[in-house]
Amino acid sequence: MNNPKLEDIVSLSKRRGFIFPGSDVYGGLSGTWDYGPLGVALKRNVMQLWWKMFVEDRDDMFGIDAAILMNQKVWQASGHVDTFTDPLVECSNCHGRFRADKIDTSKCPSCGLKDTFGEPRAFNMMFKTNVGPVADENSISYLRPETAQGIFTNFKNVVDSLYPDMPFGLAQQGKAFRNEISPRDFVFRSREFEQMEIEYFVHPDQWEAEFEKWVKAVHAWCDALGLPAESIHELEVPESDRAHYSKRTIDFEFDFPIGREELLGLAYRTDFDLKNIERVSGKSMAYRPKDGGEPFVPHVIEPSFGLERAIMAVLTAAYTEDEVNGEKRAYLKLPKHLAPVKVAVSPLLKNKPELVDKAREVYSMLKKEFGAVTWDDNGNIGKRYRRQDEIGTPYCVVIDFDTLEDNSVTVRDRDSTEQKRVTIAELAGQLV
Numbered sequence: 001m002n003n004p005k006l007e008d009i010v011s012l013s014k015r016r017g018f019i020f021p022g023s024d025v026y027g028g029l030s031g032t033w034d035y036g037p038l039g040v041a042l043k044r045n046v047m048q049l050w051w052k053m054f055v056e057d058r059d060d061m062f063g064i065d066a067a068i069l070m071n072q073k074v075w076q077a078s079g080h081v082d083t084f085t086d087p088l089v090e091c092s093n094c095h096g097r098f099r100a101d102k103i104d105t106s107k108c109p110s111c112g113l114k115d116t117f118g119e120p121r122a123f124n125m126m127f128k129t130n131v132g133p134v135a136d137e138n139s140i141s142y143l144r145p146e147t148a149q150g151i152f153t154n155f156k157n158v159v160d161s162l163y164p165d166m167p168f169g170l171a172q173q174g175k176a177f178r179n180e181i182s183p184r185d186f187v188f189r190s191r192e193f194e195q196m197e198i199e200y201f202v203h204p205d206q207w208e209a210e211f212e213k214w215v216k217a218v219h220a221w222c223d224a225l226g227l228p229a230e231s232i233h234e235l236e237v238p239e240s241d242r243a244h245y246s247k248r249t250i251d252f253e254f255d256f257p258i259g260r261e262e263l264l265g266l267a268y269r270t271d272f273d274l275k276n277i278e279r280v281s282g283k284s285m286a287y288r289p290k291d292g293g294e295p296f297v298p299h300v301i302e303p304s305f306g307l308e309r310a311i312m313a314v315l316t317a318a319y320t321e322d323e324v325n326g327e328k329r330a331y332l333k334l335p336k337h338l339a340p341v342k343v344a345v346s347p348l349l350k351n352k353p354e355l356v357d358k359a360r361e362v363y364s365m366l367k368k369e370f371g372a373v374t375w376d377d378n379g380n381i382g383k384r385y386r387r388q389d390e391i392g393t394p395y396c397v398v399i400d401f402d403t404l405e406d407n408s409v410t411v412r413d414r415d416s417t418e419q420k421r422v423t424i425a426e427l428a429g430q431l432v
């Protein structure tokens with residue numbers, strides 16, 4: 001894998017319309033990011049791939065889409081109100097605030113003075129709000145800090161309405177919000193981000209075997225994102241660092257430009273969440289086996305994927321520099337199924353109506369076939385190739401004077417830069 005610098009990725013993302021700082025025109029809002037035309041296409045491709053792999057292609061998985069705002073009891077029962085905190089320290093000199101476990105607390109990283117920090121205090125990361133016009137204790141709600149609880153709270157609804165065979169999983173994609181003390185490293189640590197989470201419900205005797213299957217499924221996912229196997233590292237989280245209810249957690253780490261950091265997590269959460277719901281709601285979460293066996297409260301394996309970190313990993317793995325005809329080139333070697341634009345179509349010259357007409361015909365045909373096809377007639381052909389390479393477009397199709405004679409076009413490959421002639425009749429089949 002190439003080893004791009006973070007600033008290469010940040011600047012390409014902004015320059016080419018993938019990801020912009022949130023509220024940019026007003027000077028920004030720390031920890032928020034906006035996706036531009038190419039970024040949203042990439043993001044949707046990643047989300048769709050995930051949905052296909054983990055929901056559509058399987059018989060044991062079902063989707064869910066819960067509300068972001070939930071009854072405050074959800075977060076009391078789950079423990080988030082009391083314990084979803086990070087340790088916060090404040091410098092007595094410059095009043096800078098930092099996450100104590102992420103800095104060397106003997107010296108302030110902002111003003112540089114020594115011994116200015118007192119004892120850390122627990123800072124709750126949930127964004128609090130009130131639902132409705134009356135702001136009192138009863139109307140408190142939170143922007144969800146994870147999508148998982150929206151799945152647990154619907155477990156009974158799904159069992160009552162669908163009664164799936166055990167084991168089965170529920171999958172959800174959506175926004176999550178955390179008031180991170182120090183958002184940093186591009187989208188890696190944001191205050192508003194997107195999660196793709198699965199709660200996989202199993203009989204307690206089966207958790208170990210099912211956990212192993214999920215380890216494999218996670219690797220298959222990383223592979224489908226085009227991440228080299230050697231850049232993925234399993235970190236078996238030691239008991240002292242695990243949540244108290246988790247019997248086993250693996251953090252899947254990736255070699256980001258900022259170092260080896262968590263890409264996603266896989267945790268065995270026992271029956272902690274469903275038992276909490278039983279305790280606070282007074283409703284049974286037991287599953288009645290179809291073979292007449294004893295009802296039981298299922299245990300849960302949770303693969304939790306962060307979309308922003310997946311995108312940052314995809315961009316890191318794809319960012320490539322090489323030399324073409326003695327000139328340096330930077331391009332995104334994205335897997336074809338993730339590329340925001342699949343094909344760019346160009347007439348060789350934009351002031352020759354017969355070329356433009358023919359190129360428009362080819363463009364319409366390919367657009368019908370692939371959707372994400374772009375028209376590019378700016379600048380000379382070399383410049384068009386570079387521009388498309390930079391955003392990861394796998395193919396450029398050029399219509400020239402020969403096309404008018406023999407109905408063939410030039411197809412230029414992003415990675416090899418090779419060009420070949422293909423007839424229009426065979427074109428769509430050659431580009432899949």
Ligand code: ATP
Nearest residue numbers: 187188189190193262263264265304305306308309
């Ligand atoms: P970290 O230790 O990096 O703060 P975490 O262990 O708190 O992460 P989880 O609660 O396990 O993270 O969340 C599951 C996934 O959600 C993470 O693996 C990550 O991909 C994503 N995620 C968590 N926090 C953020 C954030 N602030 N910005 C972007 N993605 C995040």
